[in-house]
Amino acid sequence: MAKRSRLSRILIIIGILCPFFSCLGLIGYPLTEGGQRLWWQRLLGALSPYNGSAGLVGVIALLTVLVINRIQFKKFKTAFIWFGLLLLLIVNFFLNIPVLFFIDKYYSQHTPHQVVFQKSWICEKTDLHKTAEEQWFSVKTNRTHPLYITFDSTDISDGDLVELAGNRTIKEIQFHNCLKITENVVWSLVQIPRLERLALSENTQLEEVDFSVLNGLKKLETLELYNNGNLSTKSLESIVVLSRLEELDLAGCPKVDDELLAKIALLKNLRYLNLEACEKITNAGIVKLSKLRHLKYLSIHGCPAVTSEGIRRIKRDLPKCKINWNRTTVN
Numbered sequence: 001m002a003k004r005s006r007l008s009r010i011l012i013i014i015g016i017l018c019p020f021f022s023c024l025g026l027i028g029y030p031l032t033e034g035g036q037r038l039w040w041q042r043l044l045g046a047l048s049p050y051n052g053s054a055g056l057v058g059v060i061a062l063l064t065v066l067v068i069n070r071i072q073f074k075k076f077k078t079a080f081i082w083f084g085l086l087l088l089l090i091v092n093f094f095l096n097i098p099v100l101f102f103i104d105k106y107y108s109q110h111t112p113h114q115v116v117f118q119k120s121w122i123c124e125k126t127d128l129h130k131t132a133e134e135q136w137f138s139v140k141t142n143r144t145h146p147l148y149i150t151f152d153s154t155d156i157s158d159g160d161l162v163e164l165a166g167n168r169t170i171k172e173i174q175f176h177n178c179l180k181i182t183e184n185v186v187w188s189l190v191q192i193p194r195l196e197r198l199a200l201s202e203n204t205q206l207e208e209v210d211f212s213v214l215n216g217l218k219k220l221e222t223l224e225l226y227n228n229g230n231l232s233t234k235s236l237e238s239i240v241v242l243s244r245l246e247e248l249d250l251a252g253c254p255k256v257d258d259e260l261l262a263k264i265a266l267l268k269n270l271r272y273l274n275l276e277a278c279e280k281i282t283n284a285g286i287v288k289l290s291k292l293r294h295l296k297y298l299s300i301h302g303c304p305a306v307t308s309e310g311i312r313r314i315k316r317d318l319p320k321c322k323i324n325w326n327r328t329t330v331n
Contacts, residue, residue: 113145118152140164148172158184165191174199174224182206186213193217199224199249208232212241221245226274227252233260240266251276251299258285265291276324277302283310290317299324 115135139147140163147170157180164170170192175181176199186209189198196219200206207230214220220242225231226249233255239248240263248270250256257280264273265288273295275281282305289298290313298314300306301324311325 113142114148114150115139116150116152117154117156118150140167142167142169145169146171150174150176151178152176154178155180158182158188161185161188162191164188167192168194170195172197172199175201175203177202179203179205183209186210190214190216194219196220197222197224200228201225202227204228204230206231207235209235210238211235212238215241215243218244222247224249225253226250226276229254231255233257236260237263240264243267244269246270247272249274250278253278254280256280258282258288261285262288265289268292269294271296273297274299275303276300279304281306283307283313286310287313287317290314292318295321297322297324301326 117132117136139149147167149170149172151174153176156175156178161181165188171194173189173192173195174197175185181200181203183206185200189195190213195217198214198220199222201224206228209231211223214223221244223239223242223245224247225236229252231253236250236253236255237260239245243266245267246269248264248267249272251274256275256278261275261281262285264270268291270292271294273289273292276299278300279302281300281303286300286306287310289295295318298318298321303325306325311323315321315323
């Protein structure tokens with residue numbers, strides 16, 4: 001009798017805890033998708049494959065208690081509690097299937113896909129076996145997954161990008177050393193309504209680009225133009241119209257000078273600004289950036305005319321901004 005009583009208590013505890021772990025598993029299911037996670041997120045993610053099993057174990061545990069004790073439901077309250085627990089476990093178990101189905105469907109539509117085109121081949125994180133033509137077709141026709149696309153030393157042209165017009169899933173596009181794109185590329189990019197990040201780096205053929213066209217992209221927050229050595233002053237000045245920018249990278253653009261910094265200071269939402277290797281910048285220009293009250297990071301490494309005096313003055317005006325100067329970070 002004592003052993004039966006002890007076993008019953010253990011099974012009751014298991015039966016009560018199982019729905020709890022099953023619910024944790026459901027919560028943890030979305031956390032199984034990539035990225036860096038905290039320890040508790042990894043733990044919940046590890047529980048997710050067992051949420052259905054936990055519900056089933058709970059049902060079996062409570063039914064076993066009923067059988068071994070030959071419980072007769074003479075009291076309404078006792079019967080109500082037992083039937084309530086069993087109903088909870090059964091519902092919990094059978095709801096796992098539809099709930100997981102809808103969760104899986106949701107995250108399959110919202111999990112970002114990173115696609116890289118490089119020269120004549122393609123690498124895509126979820127499928128390494130598609131040809132460049134097949135993957136380009138899937139990019140054009142994609143209407144579910146958020147896309148992060150990189151073109152690295154490819155022969156992509158402005159005409160090719162016209163095929164992406166109206167695509168609302170593309171969040172980011174990077175062009176590295178793509179020599180066939182021209183100044184008209186911005187007219188193709190402005191047709192991608194939900195673009196959040198644009199990188200045009202090491203495209204030395206670009207000279208006169210009207211970046212103000214991109215003001216039509218209401219979600220554009222990041223613009224990277226590093227190592228575009230031939231971009232004209234007029235092109236750089238047209239960036240000032242993009243008032244929603246939060247991150248701007250002009251590293252290695254030799255036309256950046258103090259006059260341009262005075263105009264960049266009008267971008268009130270800037271939080272990140274990279275001016276590395278912009279050799280025309282002086283202390284006078286750096287001080288003008290003091291108007292950027294939301295600036296959290298400023299890099300001016302490789303600017304020989306900027307001295308400790310200029311750093312001290314801007315640090316006084318922007319005490320919360322981290323400044324990278326001559327490979328040292330000034331907090």
